[in-house]
Amino acid sequence: MTKYWLMKSEPHVYPWEQLEIDGSTHWDGVRNYQARNIMRDDMSVGDLVLYYHSNCKPPHVAGVARVCRDSYPDFTALDSNSKYFDSKATPDNPRWMMVDIEPICPIDIVGLPELRLNTALEGMPLLQRGQRLSVQPVSLEHFEIVCKMGGLNAIPN
Numbered sequence: 001m002t003k004y005w006l007m008k009s010e011p012h013v014y015p016w017e018q019l020e021i022d023g024s025t026h027w028d029g030v031r032n033y034q035a036r037n038i039m040r041d042d043m044s045v046g047d048l049v050l051y052y053h054s055n056c057k058p059p060h061v062a063g064v065a066r067v068c069r070d071s072y073p074d075f076t077a078l079d080s081n082s083k084y085f086d087s088k089a090t091p092d093n094p095r096w097m098m099v100d101i102e103p104i105c106p107i108d109i110v111g112l113p114e115l116r117l118n119t120a121l122e123g124m125p126l127l128q129r130g131q132r133l134s135v136q137p138v139s140l141e142h143f144e145i146v147c148k149m150g151g152l153n154a155i156p157n
Contacts, residue, residue, distance in 0.1 A: 003047045004143040005038070006126055007065070007101070008054040008134045016051050016062035016106060024068055024102040027135075028076045029084040031096065035135040040071045040097040042137075048155065049101055050138060050146055052126070058111035061146055064156055069100035104157075107150025120145050 007027060009015070019025055030036055049065040073094035076084035089095040115121055125136045138146075147155050 003042065003044065004050075004138040004140055005043065005047060005067075006050040006052050006061075006136050006138050008052045010055040011053045011062075012055075015053065016103070019051065019063070019065065019101070019103045020106070024100050026069075026074075026098050026100050028074050028098045030074070030098065030134055031084065031086070032133060035133050036097050038133075038135050038137070039099050043067050043071065043099050043135075045070055048104070048143065050143065051101075051103075054134075058113055060112060061107060061110040061115075061150060063106045064104045064147065064150075064152075065101040066104050067099050068102040071097040071099050074098040105152070107147065107152055110146055110149045114149060115146070118145065118149065 014025065027039065030039065045067055047067040049067065050061045051063040051065050053060050053062050074084070074096040076082040077086040077089035077094060077096040078091065079085055086095055116127055121127060121142055124138065124142045125131050125133070144155055
């Protein structure tokens with residue numbers, strides 16, 4: 001059964017357009033246990049993702065992606081030259097996980113202000129006060145609404 005997610009990336013770090021060019025990417029550098037657990041325990045190949053640009057004005061959904069590889073150890077945690085290095089991570093106990101995603105389609109930008117104004121999105125984790133997780137669940141209903149706001153007639157396959 002397909003599940004739905006929102007994943008945040010800062011556009012100066014890895015923008016939607018780069019994902020389209022690359023064709024897929026690993027979602028590395030997540031250093032929050034709750035977000036790690038979502039990727040490790042809950043995400044599966046085929047799940048759909050709202051690709052969200054954070055730390056920009058305005059923050060916004062830029063596209064729809066799909067999980068194309070189940071979770072596996074985040075190798076950046078073992079690389080002492082990486083900004084995501086974790087001295088407590090080892091090959092036997094990697095601590096951090098990642099998934100791979102691939103682009104499905106861009107959408108018309110749906111900014112955070114527009115999302116907040118849509119009362120049908122009430123309860124969406126992204127819109128809750130203090131919600132800062134970089135990987136978070138989205139209900140099917142909310143996913144469909146955001147896709148429609150972005151100019152799609154239906155959720156893409």
